[in-house]
Amino acid sequence: MRRKLVVGNWKMHGSRTQVRQLIEGVAAGSVDLKKVEIAVAPTLLHIALAAELCASEDAGHLKLAAQNLVAEPAGAFTGEVSAPMLAEYGVNYVIVGHCERRGIFAETDQVVAAKFKATQASGLIPILCIGESLAQREAGTSAEVVLEQLNAVTDAVGIESLQSAVLAYEPIWAIGTGKTASKEQAQEIHRVLREHIAKSNTAVAQSIRILYGGSVNAANATELFSQVDIDGGLVGGASLKVEEFVSICKSAD
Numbered sequence: 197m198r199r200k201l202v203v204g205n206w207k208m209h210g211s212r213t214q215v216r217q218l219i220e221g222v223a224a225g226s227v228d229l230k231k232v233e234i235a236v237a238p239t240l241l242h243i244a245l246a247a248e249l250c251a252s253e254d255a256g257h258l259k260l261a262a263q264n265l266v267a268e269p270a271g272a273f274t275g276e277v278s279a280p281m282l283a284e285y286g287v288n289y290v291i292v293g294h295c296e297r298r299g300i301f302a303e304t305d306q307v308v309a310a311k312f313k314a315t316q317a318s319g320l321i322p323i324l325c326i327g328e329s330l331a332q333r334e335a336g337t338s339a340e341v342v343l344e345q346l347n348a349v350t351d352a353v354g355i356e357s358l359q360s361a362v363l364a365y366e367p368i369w370a371i372g373t374g375k376t377a378s379k380e381q382a383q384e385i386h387r388v389l390r391e392h393i394a395k396s397n398t399a400v401a402q403s404i405r406i407l408y409g410g411s412v413n414a415a416n417a418t419e420l421f422s423q424v425d426i427d428g429g430l431v432g433g434a435s436l437k438v439e440e441f442v443s444i445c446k447s448a449d
Contacts (some may be wrong), residue, residue: 198405200421200448201362201428203235203261203323204435205291205409215242216249221438222445223255232428232448235289236435237261240277247285261289261323264297267310269318279318290315291430293325293345295368305348313353316360323362323430324349325409326389330369338367339388346389355396363389363406364430370410371432379419382408386425414440417447 210218215238226234236258238246243262250258266276282290292315293308303311308324315322326345328338342365350358365385367377377385386406394401408420409430420426428448435441 198403198427200232201235201405201407202232202441202445202448203237203289203291203364203407203428203430204441205237205261205263205294205430205432206239206436207263207296207432208239209436210238210242212242212245215245218436218438219246219249219255219258222441223249223258225438225442226445227254227257229445229449232445233259234445235259235261237263237289237291239263243282243285243287247287251286259288260286261291262287263291263294265290265292265311265315267307267314269314279314279320283318283320287320289321289323289362291323291325291364295325295327295366295371299368305345306352308345309349309352312349312357312361316353316357321360321362323364323407325364325366325430327366327368327371327410333367333369338385342385342389343392346392350396355393355400358393358397358400358404361404363404364409365389365406366409366430373411376411376413376416376420377408379416379423382410382420383423383425386423390425412444414443414447417444421448 262282292311297303312322326342328341405427407428407430412429412431413434
């Protein structure tokens, strides 16, 4: 049985006060949830504060995720943060390949694969994001696009690397737009991903958690999480609202 995972991706939002309020609020609201694993992903600037708060007795059940990293462990890379640095702060997960990194910052499949490898090399768990644009969806190439993005990673590090990773299917056309893939559309891509992995390694396919990310909210979380191949969510805007994010977590519990 795969344990559901809900990750709040705060993107470039938050102050020290907001980070404290969010973590304390989510921790209090989810303390009795046992079946779902919950992680929060603040900005890199707030990682230290979030780590301190998540290590407290009241919020110890929350995991910490980072939104990004550079593949190199150290060096002359002004403005970047490495996997060993994140590990030093108790980070559990690192989001790699988010569509905003691919689109706004022009990260290629090869860059994403390198970040995935670096994350695992430091003992952290990558959350590998893959997804298609609206044009690709309308052209009927959704499955082809997400499998190409997945294969770029597995070709570089091997299918077995997914044993210590999480996938997140995030249709680009449903992120920050208010649109959401129907539960059937989301399930279909999740099924395609799992079946593709199973062709190489059945055990990995059965154990890997595949999250849905694309305007997940309190109203649609239950029906999305009820699908057989959807193992939780990568939540954006809704994760900045304590009550709504806790409601989403409850839907996965």
